[in-house]
Amino acid sequence: MGFKEHFIIPEGMIYMNTPGNGLIPKKIREWRVERDQTFFDPRVTLREEQTPFIQGVRESLATFFNTTEKHVYCTPNFSFGFNVLLDGLPKHLKFLLIAGDYPSLNYPIISRGFAYDTVELSITLEVDIWQHVEQQKPDVLAISIIQYISGVKIDLSFIKKLKEAFPDLLIIGDGTQYFGTEPFSFPASGFDAIGGSGYKWLMAGFGNGYTILNEKMQALIYQEAQQKQRPKEAMWSSKTILHTYFEPGHQDTLSHGTLQQSLHFLTELGLSRVQQQLQETTSYAYEKFQEHNLLLPIAAQRATQSSLINVQIDPNHFGTLMAQQVRCFPRGTGIRIGLHLYNDKQDIDQLLAIIDKI
Numbered sequence: 001m002g003f004k005e006h007f008i009i010p011e012g013m014i015y016m017n018t019p020g021n022g023l024i025p026k027k028i029r030e031w032r033v034e035r036d037q038t039f040f041d042p043r044v045t046l047r048e049e050q051t052p053f054i055q056g057v058r059e060s061l062a063t064f065f066n067t068t069e070k071h072v073y074c075t076p077n078f079s080f081g082f083n084v085l086l087d088g089l090p091k092h093l094k095f096l097l098i099a100g101d102y103p104s105l106n107y108p109i110i111s112r113g114f115a116y117d118t119v120e121l122s123i124t125l126e127v128d129i130w131q132h133v134e135q136q137k138p139d140v141l142a143i144s145i146i147q148y149i150s151g152v153k154i155d156l157s158f159i160k161k162l163k164e165a166f167p168d169l170l171i172i173g174d175g176t177q178y179f180g181t182e183p184f185s186f187p188a189s190g191f192d193a194i195g196g197s198g199y200k201w202l203m204a205g206f207g208n209g210y211t212i213l214n215e216k217m218q219a220l221i222y223q224e225a226q227q228k229q230r231p232k233e234a235m236w237s238s239k240t241i242l243h244t245y246f247e248p249g250h251q252d253t254l255s256h257g258t259l260q261q262s263l264h265f266l267t268e269l270g271l272s273r274v275q276q277q278l279q280e281t282t283s284y285a286y287e288k289f290q291e292h293n294l295l296l297p298i299a300a301q302r303a304t305q306s307s308l309i310n311v312q313i314d315p316n317h318f319g320t321l322m323a324q325q326v327r328c329f330p331r332g333t334g335i336r337i338g339l340h341l342y343n344d345k346q347d348i349d350q351l352l353a354i355i356d357k358i
Contacts, residue, residue, distance in 0.1 A: 081211030088221030207255030
């Protein structure tokens, strides 16, 4: 069975809007229906099993990211976890941001009054970041692993080298447009904190996300609160102080369960196989789009490619593409597409045939 057979896609449709919303695999859709039906049966105890269930989701996330569950927090989305993280950091820290990065990453930093500088998104992004860190000595680098408009992907080996050279630099990564495309080990990554939402490349729908912190970051945030006594109520017996910030109140077990099922699905397929499939499809797309002069110059000239591509046609053609059953989205100077397990080389050829007629 090919990867595309795991998804329900109407005949004639080319679904390329994973950067906006990934498709949920068939088996996970079936799981959601069955769980929802069971949940509403008053004879079962699913309502009373939220705490151990969420603990199981943390453990699945820990396995997926090659870490331990004590570093993992289940959040409703990236933005929630990131805002909680920022509110716990010392206010004197100075940030380095990428100009034009995802608003949910940059704006919360700026709006909270943190000091910050930016580097422009360029072909020499890694060199520019290194020079700025070396010369200006920011305390924190906050960056999307893949830029949401251009598809520019930071070289992850660069992050490791940067951390080795500047161990005091805190590095925070938004992986929403990246996680689910290849294997990733948090402890070996160089990041002090990562987070993401599950509705894109993890194909888990809305309402679920995750924040993962290393011990250094855990010790740095909410220092005053962590010195105080933990709540003694039995219902909070398994919570740390940080859990009371990142996981306050009740959590949606259907949404987080969907994320857990997606992690299992990707693990069963094998993330190395997923990576190989996406690399083959993405390389083919880059080749064909380059032949048609449809790539952003910054994407065409960088060695690191991502599965998020901004196809350089007039964004006003969005309606035409949608009418031809191409699911995509206008961003920046072009039309943004994303290639995932349900895409193949034939999809690229069909898209190009449609573009040629515009």
